[in-house]
Amino acid sequence: MLFLLLIVPLTTSLLFWTVRESVRTINIINATGSAILFAVSLLNLKVVLEQGKITSDFFGGIFYIDSLNGLILFATTLVSLLISIYSIGYMNEEYKRSLVNIARLRLYYCLLHLFIFTMILTTITQNIGVMWISIEATTLASAFLVGFYNNRKSIEAAWKYIIICSVGIAFALLGVILLYYSSVISLGQTVQGLNWQFLNDNAGSLHSSILKIAFLFILIGFGTKVGLAPMHTWLPDAHSQAPSPVSALLSGVLLNTAMYGIIRIMTIVNKNMGNSQFTGSLMIILGLVSIGAAAVFILVQQDFKRTLAYSSIEHMGIIALGIGISSALSIFAALFHIINHSLTKSMLFAASGNVYLKYDTKKISKIQGILKVMPVTGTVFLLGIFAITGMPPFSIFTSELGITISAFKEGKYLAVGFLLAFLVLIFAGFSSQMLRMFFGKPHKDHGIGEMNRITPVVLLILLAIITVTGIYLPSFLEKLIKSAGDIILLVH
Amino acid sequence: MDKLAPLLNIFSVGILISTFSLVASKRIMSYIKAFRIQSLILAAVAAIFSIYYLVEENRLEGIFIIFLLTVVFKVIYIPSMLKRISVRVEYKVEKDFFINIPISIIICCGLVILTWYVVSKIPELNNGYNGSFMVQSVSVILIGLFFMISRKKAIGQIIGFLVLENGTFLTAILLTSGMPMIVEFGIFFDLLTAVLIMGIFVFRINETFEHIDLNKLRNLRG
Numbered sequence: 001m002l003f004l005l006l007i008v009p010l011t012t013s014l015l016f017w018t019v020r021e022s023v024r025t026i027n028i029i030n031a032t033g034s035a036i037l038f039a040v041s042l043l044n045l046k047v048v049l050e051q052g053k054i055t056s057d058f059f060g061g062i063f064y065i066d067s068l069n070g071l072i073l074f075a076t077t078l079v080s081l082l083i084s085i086y087s088i089g090y091m092n093e094e095y096k097r098s099l100v101n102i103a104r105l106r107l108y109y110c111l112l113h114l115f116i117f118t119m120i121l122t123t124i125t126q127n128i129g130v131m132w133i134s135i136e137a138t139t140l141a142s143a144f145l146v147g148f149y150n151n152r153k154s155i156e157a158a159w160k161y162i163i164i165c166s167v168g169i170a171f172a173l174l175g176v177i178l179l180y181y182s183s184v185i186s187l188g189q190t191v192q193g194l195n196w197q198f199l200n201d202n203a204g205s206l207h208s209s210i211l212k213i214a215f216l217f218i219l220i221g222f223g224t225k226v227g228l229a230p231m232h233t234w235l236p237d238a239h240s241q242a243p244s245p246v247s248a249l250l251s252g253v254l255l256n257t258a259m260y261g262i263i264r265i266m267t268i269v270n271k272n273m274g275n276s277q278f279t280g281s282l283m284i285i286l287g288l289v290s291i292g293a294a295a296v297f298i299l300v301q302q303d304f305k306r307t308l309a310y311s312s313i314e315h316m317g318i319i320a321l322g323i324g325i326s327s328a329l330s331i332f333a334a335l336f337h338i339i340n341h342s343l344t345k346s347m348l349f350a351a352s353g354n355v356y357l358k359y360d361t362k363k364i365s366k367i368q369g370i371l372k373v374m375p376v377t378g379t380v381f382l383l384g385i386f387a388i389t390g391m392p393p394f395s396i397f398t399s400e401l402g403i404t405i406s407a408f409k410e411g412k413y414l415a416v417g418f419l420l421a422f423l424v425l426i427f428a429g430f431s432s433q434m435l436r437m438f439f440g441k442p443h444k445d446h447g448i449g450e451m452n453r454i455t456p457v458v459l460l461i462l463l464a465i466i467t468v469t470g471i472y473l474p475s476f477l478e479k480l481i482k483s484a485g486d487i488i489l490l491v492h
Numbered sequence: 493m494d495k496l497a498p499l500l501n502i503f504s505v506g507i508l509i510s511t512f513s514l515v516a517s518k519r520i521m522s523y524i525k526a527f528r529i530q531s532l533i534l535a536a537v538a539a540i541f542s543i544y545y546l547v548e549e550n551r552l553e554g555i556f557i558i559f560l561l562t563v564v565f566k567v568i569y570i571p572s573m574l575k576r577i578s579v580r581v582e583y584k585v586e587k588d589f590f591i592n593i594p595i596s597i598i599i600c601c602g603l604v605i606l607t608w609y610v611v612s613k614i615p616e617l618n619n620g621y622n623g624s625f626m627v628q629s630v631s632v633i634l635i636g637l638f639f640m641i642s643r644k645k646a647i648g649q650i651i652g653f654l655v656l657e658n659g660t661f662l663t664a665i666l667l668t669s670g671m672p673m674i675v676e677f678g679i680f681f682d683l684l685t686a687v688l689i690m691g692i693f694v695f696r697i698n699e700t701f702e703h704i705d706l707n708k709l710r711n712l713r714g
Contacts, residue, residue, distance in 0.1 A: 059674055129675030136682045143689055147696070155696050156709045162693065163649060166686050167637065170653075173660045173679065174633065181667045185616075191672055207616045237712045 001047070002056055002063055004040045005073075005120055008033060013113035016106045023095060023105065027088045030109050034077075034084040037116070041077040045070050049476060052483075060191035064126035067483040071335060072260045073123045074480070075342045079252045080116045082458050086350045087112065087245040089454035093357050094243075099149075108148065108243075115141040115249065122257040126196040131261050132169070132176050135225055138254055139165040145246045146238045157234075157241035164234040165225055172221020172261075178214035179265070182206045196264050203271035212278060215269045218262065219282060225258035227313045228286045228320060229293035236297070239309035240362065244353025247305065251312040252346035256338050259319060263488060266323070271490055276326040283324030288418050290317030295422040298429035303362045304355070307433060308348050311388055314426055315341040315396075321419065322403040323488070327410050331485040333402025339477075340395040340466065344387050347462035351381035354455055355437075358446050364433055368440040373448055376456040380463050382438050387466055389427040395470040496544060497621040500666060503540070504628040506533045507662060508604070511635045511655060515596050518589075520578045523651045524571050531566035534658055535559055537665055554673035555665070561680055562661075570654065570687060577691055578647050581698040590707075591642045599638060604631040625666040632659030644707045646694045650687060657683050 012033030019025045044065060047054055053066040065073065091108060094100050100108065118141050121134040139162060147158030176194070183193045186205045192198040199206070224231040239247045266279045294314035301307040315337070322334025354377040359367050371378035387394035400423070407416035450456050469477075507530055514526035542556035589596070607630045611617055617626050633656050640652030664671050671679075701708070 060672075062674070127672075127675065129671055130678060133675065133678035133682050136686065140682065140685050140689055143693075147693070150696065150700070152700050153711045155693065155700055156711055159646070159693050159697060159706070159709070160712075162686065162690060163640075163653070166653060167640065167656065170633070170656050170660055174630070174663060177660065177664045177667060177671070180664075180671055182616075184668050189668075194672060194675060209614050210616050213614065241712070 001040070001044055002054055002065065002124065003058075005037070005044065005124055006117065008037045008040060009113045009117035009120060012037075013110045013117060016110045016113075019106060021102060023092065023102065026105060026109055027092070030084050030088065030113075033113060034081045034116070037120075038077045038081040041073050045074055045476075045480070049479060060127075061195060061197070062125050062127040062130050064195075064197065065124055066487060067480050068263070068487045069123050069126075069260060071480050071484045072256055072338070073120070074477075075256060075339050076116075076119055076123055076253045079342050079346050080119075080249065082462060083245050083248045083252070083346055083350070084112065084116075086248070086353075086455055086458040089452045089458075090243065090245050090353050090357070093451050104148075108145070111141060111145050112246070112249075115145060115246075117141075119253055119257050123260065126264075127194050128176050128179060128196065128199075128261075128265065129194045131264070132173055135172075135222065135258055135261060136166065136169050138257070139169070139225070142242075142246065142250065142254070146242045146250075148243055148246070149241070154241040157237035161234045161238040164231075168224025168231055169221045171224075172218045175214045175217030175219075175221060175265075178210055178217065179268075182210040182214065196268070199268050200271060203268050206268075206272050208272055211269050211272055215265060215279060216282075218265050219286070222258045222261045223286060226255050226262065226316050226320075227290070228316060229290040229313060232290065232293065232313050235313060236306045236309040239312065239349075240303060240305040244305075244349050244356060247309075247353075248346035248349035251309065251349060252342035255312060255316055256342055259316065259338070263323060267488055267490065270326075276324075280324045280326045283320045284412070284415055287317040287320030287322075287324055288415060288422075290314065290320065291419060291422045291426075295425040295429065298426050298433075301429070301433060302364055304364050304367075304434060304437065305349070305352055305362050307364075307430070308345065308352060308388075311426070311430075312341075312345055314422075315345070315388075318400065318403060318419070321415065322399075322406070325403070325406055325410055325412060325415075326489070327406045328485060328489060329409070330403055330406035331488050332481055333399045333406060335481045335484050336473075337396070337399035337403070340399050340469065343462055344384060344394070344396055344466050347380065347459060347466070348384045348388060350455065350462070351377050351384060351459055354451060354459075355381065357451055359442075364437055366443065367437040369438070369442040371438045373442055373446050374450055376450055377459060378438055380456075380459040382435075383463060385430055385434055389430050390423060393467060393470045395466045398470055494620065496540060500537060500540065501621055501624060501628075503533055503537050504625055504662060504666060507537075507658070508628045508631055511632050511659075512597065512600060514651070514655060515600055515635060515639060516593055518593070520645070520647055521575070523648065524574050524578075527651055527654055528567055528571045530655065530658055531562060531571075534662060534665075535562040535567060537662065538562055541665060541669060553670065554676055555670040558661075558665075558670065558676055558680065565680075565684055566654070566658070570684075573688075573691060574647060574650065577694055581694060589642050589648075590644065596638070596642060600631075600635050603634045603638060607631045607634060622667060626663070629659050629663040629666060632656075632662060635659075644705050646690075646697060646706055649706065650690050650694070653690070654687065 048070040118137040143162045227235040270276045294310045297310045322330045390400045510530040538559035545553045608627045636656030
């Protein structure tokens with residue numbers, strides 16, 4: 001069951017090369033592949049909920065699922081399913097306009113599923129070395145997706161993406177080497193030397209000072225991939241230049257998987273030190289810097305996809321802050337925020353893709369009257385903007401409220417003051433820049449109506465999920481988040 | 493293993509010196525040559541380890557395969573690929589750096605001293621030769637990073653990245669005598685693919701911009 005999670009996306013991505021001419025077959029392979037993947041991940045989650053964890057003996061037990069990565073896996077496969085269905089609508093439109101030919105379409109879907117494969121590999125491994133390898137592989141699989149349109153801007157974005165992320169992650173490799181070194185000198189050379197379970201069980205006997213340096217390097221390295229400021233510079237470029245479905249995956253899924261890597265290593269360091277002061281204060285500072293940097297850039301942004309990209313930096317900052325505060329409530333809220341952000345942001349990127357296809361521009365000033373031109377996309381986009389800035393009744397409101405309350409409870413008044421001030425600025429930025437796109441009359445006649453029937457359906461499903469989870473949290477999700485929180489808090 | 497430490501120390505100093513010679517060179521062809529020599533020394537370090545395991549413990553470790561991979565890819569394939577790319581995309585020799593060479597060298601010395609200072613503060617890292625291994629290999633990483641930010645052209649950045657990763661491999665080999673096999677292979681192939689993809693992007697940048705001067709890639713800001 002565990003291995004199907006890897007086999008399904010890999011086979012799907014290879015199957016596209018058997019197709020010669022038919023766009024229809026490509027779409028069918030794409031949709032079935034991601035639907036099967038989602039089903040498999042649900043089956044695995046069921047086992048995790050019943051038994052606590054799934055392990056295998058493969059290569060000293062490198063694959064391992066417990067509720068922490070089960071949660072990330074759930075978000076990954078759910079968003080991948082919805083976005084690959086959205087991709088059908090989006091790419092068919094580009095194909096119709098002959099922006100892409102059949103060979104490019106095949107390449108796109110192949111890389112898309114390869115990208116999903118690498119993200120799932122990151123999620124289900126417990127070997128920190130393999131985790132590093134797969135996070136680097138996510139960069140490699142998505143570099144061509146970022147530069148997919150092959151124009152000046154997208155090539156520049158792809159070059160920045162691959163260089164900045166590879167260099168950042170090279171620092172994480174140094175951190176992984178130091179982690180392994182501390183495991184070798186304290187526990188001897190074993191095959192399991194980099195396994196999270198092994199390190200976490202023996203955390204007490206590792207050297208604190210080496211572990212601290214290792215965590216610093218890993219935080220910088222994986223933090224580059226998470227998009228924490230000041231290592232975030234690749235993120236707005238890559239997110240704005242990639243095709244919209246890819247932006248949705250980059251923002252909604254990729255950032256979480258890298259964040260998951262940081263969280264895993266943080267638990268080892270916390271257990272070793274006996275408290276979360278060292279890791280917590282680093283996470284809080286990086287989180288606040290990211291939220292602040294995002295707030296400043298959102299206020300002056302001219303391009304709506306870049307605004308959404310900066311908002312991803314903001315939300316990753318909020319998650320880092322919640323994890324850094326390290327109380328039961330804040331960790332629950334931060335983990336819940338991971339899911340909320342990935343669904344809300346992928347919805348927004350999907351909506352922005354529809355707008356881009358219709359208006360053929362990403363400049364906010366050139367777009368007017370979305371509500372009139374595309375009623376469904378416009379409504380979802382507008383509500384999505386309220387959702388992402390933390391308005392009730394959407395789920396992001398709930399999790400941000402949880403983080404704010406827990407920060408007050410833990411006495412982090414300075415942090416919470418900054419957080420609230422930045423959130424106000426971000427709301428101001430979003431409403432002053434983005435809201436004018438929705439009203440008024442369009443400059444040109446774009447034709448009234450949605451492009452196709454698939455994309456609005458995906459948008460409505462996502463909107464329904466984030467509205468419902470804002471009010472009512474399904475019990476399986478609650479149980480999953482709670483036990484994931486216990487893993488971070490080291491309650492066994 | 494302790495008997496080998498002085499010998500390994502000489503080799504790792506050699507890698508550090510080759511990194512300095514890289515920073516001191518002006519032309520792309522001489523960077524490639526310096527990188528090739530550096531990889532050769534790295535391969536020698538891996539060879540020493542695999543011979544040691546073969547003679548003393550009579551087993552063939554994964555590090556032997558790392559030695560082969562280093563020779564095939566980093567000494568032979570990647571340098572000649574970079575040479576081909578640079579012949580195809582940039583025929584003119586022009587000034588490629590933001591910071592001139594004497595100042596670069598001084599900055600690199602500063603980086604070595606900084607690393608030495610930080611490592612000397614951590615007592616756990618200072619048993620035997622490990623402290624000096626750590627200083628040398630981490631300095632190589634930092635100098636590689638500095639090289640990347642001080643060069644304007646895409647190939648300069650790729651070389652900087654390769655130096656940086658040579659530094660991390662050196663750290664892994666010297667400190668832990670090789671990571672678990674599957675991890676070591678994964679890392680090697682990841683980095684190889686990264687360099688190949690970067691090479692492809694150099695061609696694309698060259699086609700779309702008619703130059704590979706990254707200083708002029710300034711469409712995306714803010």
